[in-house]
Amino acid sequence: MTEQKIRVLLAKPGLDGHDRGIKVIAAAFRDAGMEVIYTGLRQTPDMIVNAAIQEDVDAVGVSILSGAHMTLFPAILDMMKEKGADDIILFGGGIIPDDDKEKLEKLGVAKVFTPGAPTEEAIEFIRKAVKAKNEKDKLV
């Protein structure tokens, strides 16, 4: 019997101070019984991946409303591979056009949420994805 909780790191990468969205997600995840580690604004991909490794999270969620998503998402994915942490689920949200959303999900971003997505959808997605990950990953 273990007392496992879903742990999610939420971050705002790059020069983008619009944090209302990610705070709504943080509160929704908390109320869904998850442990949410919020790192705040102006995070580099390096900082995000290091924090994800130290906090041993199941998933990392980033919110990008600056238009830099085609740079930041791949940079985070690369950093995860480089540090051997690409089993951690990367998802995100923000002002992201449909074409880019498709490209990002092909690159390895597990899911991109766009404006209007209900918080329940994100919660459901995380629960399912973490469950699948834990079944694959029986460590120690």
Next chain:
Amino acid sequence: MDILNRFYNNEIRALSRIISYVENRSDGYRDLLAKLYKSVGKSLRIGITGPPGAGKSTLVNCLITEFLKLDKKVGVIAVDPTSPFTGGALLGDRVRINEFSGDNNVYFRSMATRGASGGLTTATNNVTVIYDAFGFDITLIETVGVGQVELDIIDNCDIVVVTIVPESGDAVQTMKAGLMEIANIFCVNKADRPGSGRIISELRQTMEHRKKDDDDWRIPVIPTEAVSAKNIDKLIAKILAYVDFVKTNGMFEIHRRKQIQKQIMNVLLYRFQRDFLESLRGNLQLENIINDIYNGKTNPYSVGDQLYNQFSKAD
């Protein structure tokens, strides 16, 4: 490779996984800790506690900077509360601690209280064991924002820094039992705010009265402004002076021995709680008993005796 080998090879991922493993109390976690315990005893554990918003995280950030300058490896445990309603938590201490993210000499772990009410999580002590085994010279433990009685920190560290702010109260508050008694060092943070002079002098007076004899440690009261790192050098100097002091007069050892005793009790208490109390939950017999008590046929005290006797015979 075996996770312990990876751990002893300084692999951060292995350290992180072991902490989760222990925090979740996954099968065999006690055996894992027992193995790690062979390499403990070197880390100095510093506790930072105080009311919410006193600046504990910012102070921790400053302490990390200073200890890095002294060539120390630093591990941080930062605790925030778990919701008693949903079981979720928002762990926000990292927001203040951004600048070391790329530095391999600093490791920062956010933890949720997960039902514990003493200002820490029950896994704190186990995580200090892991940090020590991993080779962190300094373990910084930041409690949740506390009131007057969440004092678990004293069982988990070698020195307690209590952080308050000028708004924390008057002379009577400084004389109260609880939080005000556990400090080895006081920090009056946000000391640029009005009223700091008054609280500092009142605290100093109270601490002077508390001294039992001339050989006692003089509890210093240090005004700090963590946000601009003002007086952090003084704080570090006092922390190191305290450690010297208690190592010389033997209190360091006495304190650690007491903590070992407490640790044994906690290991047992946890198992008892889990094996006994958890076995009662969802038990059909218990539902009937509750009915009987509610209807006045019996009482919680006799039932307690009866269940306890059943349990102690079962083993």
